[in-house]
Amino acid sequence: MTDRFHWSKAVAGVMDALVVPAFGAPGILIRSQGWTEDLGRVDLRGQRFIVTGANAGIGLAITTALARQGAQVDLVCRDQLRATDAIETVSNSVRSTPYGPEAQLNVVLADLTDLQATRAACVQLAQDPTPIEALVHNAGALFSQRILSPQGVEQTFALHVLNPFLMTALLLKPFREHRRARVIWVSSGGMYTQRLKVRDLAKGADRFDGVVAYAQCKRAQIEVMKRMHEGEHKHGLVISAMHPGWADTRGVRESLPRFRQLTRWFLRDAAQGADTALWLALSAEAKQAGGRLYLDRVPRSEHIPWSGTQTAEEDIDALWALCERLCGVTWPD
Template sequence: MKSGRLQFQLQLQLHFSFSISTALSLAMFLLKTWRQTAFGLYGYLNFTKPAFLDHSKKFKAEEIETKIPGKNCIVTGANSGIGYATAEGLAHRGATVYLVCRNKERGEAALSQIQSKTGNQNVYLEICDLSSVMDIKSLASRFSKNNVPVHVLVNNAGLIEQSRETTSEGFELNFAVNVLGTYTMTELMVPLLEKTSPDARVITVSSGGMYSTPLIRDLQYSESNFNGTEQYARNKRVQVALTEKWAEIYNNKGIGFYSMHPGWADTPGVAKSLPSFSKSLSGKLRTSEEGADTIIWLALQPKEKLVSGAFYFDRAEAPKHLTFAATSGSHSVINSVIDSLRSMVSLSV
């Protein structure tokens, strides 16, 4: 009798546990589906070329006509797409621009083209593999030894690699470029940014894809089957949370930190990494120049008009989370994320 009752209780517990597990799995599936759906709808209404043309009706032309001769601007991933358009736009406004590129040949072509189109000869090429912590440290060391004050750092370099690849330093490739590279570059440039206080600023090019995911501790996507597009979205969420935290950490250093979304743009990177997406929205994607517009706007505005730590889109502060997406509380793990990043790159506190 006791044995039968015990067996019944055990079966009941197993059934109950299975039911809870099933319910949780279903809830997570539905939440993830909602995030993707909400992001897709929000993006289609706001991130396309027609949306930019509509939003631009409120833009003030004089806000990006400011000339900035004598200001040193670093743009990563500057040989094509939004990075190239940003570098060209800053050079056109008289800035001294440093193009940080991985490929020497493509970097030299971009350098020559920008100098020719803008007439600005104060444009320089720096070769650096932004997936390599060692390379970034070497780059920062060169700037430091030359005592180059940095007015604007644009963290634009980004990557969507659909298959899992590991760098020579042992890091997942997307994470290495999008997160670890951005973190290392920014932290090492802080002393040079301080030299141009209170006008210094860091602009990190994130993506609307971050709306589809919360901030999580699994930085290298090692806890589930790898998905390059989702990893990219996760990386972009980290960038937004990092920007928020940097604004808090360095609030007395005279450096402004801003993240932004360029919209859905027709760039070589998008065409290569997301061919189906690029094809399905053919004719509706923004140009690289339209994608770079808010980056240039952020670089030129008086800092009192901007909010350090904020996320910007089409020249305005934008929400960091979508309604009912349950991502807002996730930023609470950013301290743990930063501890992990600091350990990976061996930076002191």
């Protein structure tokens, strides 16, 4: 172990204890001094991945990294033009890498606030017999107004919780057959601010606040992920969550312009925001990662000490039942 590694580990420990300082670019730069796995060297030719919200920001960075290593990536996007642009961007950037020209990029169109569209996307995804190595639930957005989805559900909840719940449920058969798939939920450090209020999720709180609704749903993602992993690890699935820290993406630029103005010097780039999702999808070490929340390849507490944000078991039961009811599925044993 080098002196440099000792130094970086101590600084990373202090940043982690203070929770928020680790979210910016310095967090990953310091933490990465201790990493031994080089994810850029894995040969992914013939291996299949699904990434939602793959045409921008963190999803685009995940897709690019997978394509660079020759993978098949199914990009689940809601807009054909943006998806086509993304494929062109990815293809151009991986063209001169050893395996990049062998990457296969397929578009599956779906507005993921609409459960019918999620269902149709899953039918299309299930038609391809190639086993799925990992599904990354990345699509996300922060909405300034309460708008209901086509099924009458507040769209923050529909997009971040119901859609990944339903998508995982509908792909469960191939996942269980493959016995080594990984499912990754892209959550957010915003969830640290919230104790789950299940009653507000389906329709939104009486006085809607988009930032609170977003953080509530990111908290709900963690609870659903843990419950799902508990049931699925006996079938070989590894289900985990990560949060990207704070990355300078269109999502942050458009939804939190003042925050971005203040923190711009401190933000990560999209590739740094994507790193832990890639690690969870690819790393041999991350095969043991199920049921936990990760930042910078390290499992993290889901709560800031003394914040009172722990979720009662009956609230997790109620959340799970709500997901099953609104998605119209009963989770199989």
